[in-house]
Amino acid sequence: MATLTDIQPILDKSVVGNGPIVIAGPCSAESREQVLETARELQANGIKIFRAGIWKPRTKPGGFEGVGAEGLPWLKEVKDTLGMLVATEVATRQHVIDALNAGVDILWIGARTSANPFAMQEIADTLKEMNADVPVLIKNPVNPDLELWIGAIERIYNAGIKRVGAIHRGFSAYGKHLYRNLPQWHIPIELRRRFPNLAIINDPSHIGGKRELVAPLSQQALDMGFDGLIIESHCDPDSAWSDKSQQVTPDVLNFILNTLVVRDEKTSTESLTLLRQQIDQIDNEILESLNKRMRVSREIGQYKKEHRMPVLQASRYDSIMQSRVQLAKEMGMSEEFMQAVLAAIHEESVRQQLAVLNQR
Numbered sequence: 001m002a003t004l005t006d007i008q009p010i011l012d013k014s015v016v017g018n019g020p021i022v023i024a025g026p027c028s029a030e031s032r033e034q035v036l037e038t039a040r041e042l043q044a045n046g047i048k049i050f051r052a053g054i055w056k057p058r059t060k061p062g063g064f065e066g067v068g069a070e071g072l073p074w075l076k077e078v079k080d081t082l083g084m085l086v087a088t089e090v091a092t093r094q095h096v097i098d099a100l101n102a103g104v105d106i107l108w109i110g111a112r113t114s115a116n117p118f119a120m121q122e123i124a125d126t127l128k129e130m131n132a133d134v135p136v137l138i139k140n141p142v143n144p145d146l147e148l149w150i151g152a153i154e155r156i157y158n159a160g161i162k163r164v165g166a167i168h169r170g171f172s173a174y175g176k177h178l179y180r181n182l183p184q185w186h187i188p189i190e191l192r193r194r195f196p197n198l199a200i201i202n203d204p205s206h207i208g209g210k211r212e213l214v215a216p217l218s219q220q221a222l223d224m225g226f227d228g229l230i231i232e233s234h235c236d237p238d239s240a241w242s243d244k245s246q247q248v249t250p251d252v253l254n255f256i257l258n259t260l261v262v263r264d265e266k267t268s269t270e271s272l273t274l275l276r277q278q279i280d281q282i283d284n285e286i287l288e289s290l291n292k293r294m295r296v297s298r299e300i301g302q303y304k305k306e307h308r309m310p311v312l313q314a315s316r317y318d319s320i321m322q323s324r325v326q327l328a329k330e331m332g333m334s335e336e337f338m339q340a341v342l343a344a345i346h347e348e349s350v351r352q353q354l355a356v357l358n359q360r
Helices: 032-044 068-082 093-101 117-129 146-158 186-194 204-208 211-223 250-259 270-306 314-330 335-357
Strands: 021-025 049-051 085-089 106-109 136-139 164-168 199-202 228-232
Touching: 021 032, 021 199, 021 250, 032 049, 032 068, 032 250, 049 068, 068 085, 068 093, 093 106, 093 117, 117 146, 136 146, 146 164, 146 186, 164 186, 186 199, 199 211, 204 211, 204 228, 211 228, 211 250, 270 335, 314 335
Parallel strands: 021 049, 021 228, 049 085, 085 106, 106 136, 136 164, 164 199, 199 228
Antiparallel strands: none
16 A cells, blocks of 8 residues: 655756745647747746646536647647646546657646546556656545545556645535535645645635635635645636636736735744644543533433434434524534534434444
């Protein structure tokens, strides 16, 4: 099993400097003129890594699925004339072969592909066969499955790619939400906890789905210690052939980047240490309270066992959910947060009661 212990930085400091990594460019390469114009504007604003989708997986047939391999010479022209590194998405063996033969510097693997172990292994095998030595960034799978994401990363790492990183692009969800893909920040945070040396890039364009959300999501990602951003930028976003609503112009991107605050995580103060000690103490108190609650749940389970009552009583659960969520909102906590907390507590309470009922 891979441990990812000897992961190397995805890019040299001479390329990215001391600040966060920034990868920018259009969702799709549409024409030579569009690619070069966008790249020139980005390069003039200091962007060193240009991205563009050559192959575009679409949810339904009939949509624009990218210009294909004919767009690779446009990326090579950006690289040769502007001195930028170029990056694109690959999803098949042939994509990898074509991209590497065209001199693409960085590959990324999309959310639909990272969810498919067979596709990931095919890409990994192709990279190994070609003795590739390029950074490969793996987006999180469409669904919130951390182990599947780690498995995709490990497959690429096991193929001999040491410059491997992750892209957090959010997770799909049914219904209406503020975001196109829910951030579920706890998942990339857990990925970072397990693999501290793994570079994690945030994709605010795909998380937000709206250009006005790019800036706040970028700031939130940097505040959480992410290593960089991959942002969709188009010279004429309103005319883009794909994902027009989440792309920004190079000038707007420049403004966003200049307003972001990069925290110095190495700086620590005595006050911060004291606050963290308070957090530790409160966490211990929460655990003690939960332990008391589960003890009462077991007593309730015993009562229900003796009186032949069902464990699950929906009306009681609904009443608790409504009252506690409302109280939490009055305290300044989000409804979604409290619903998740209560659901987890209820699930464990039911498990404790069932354990009592099944005792012989």
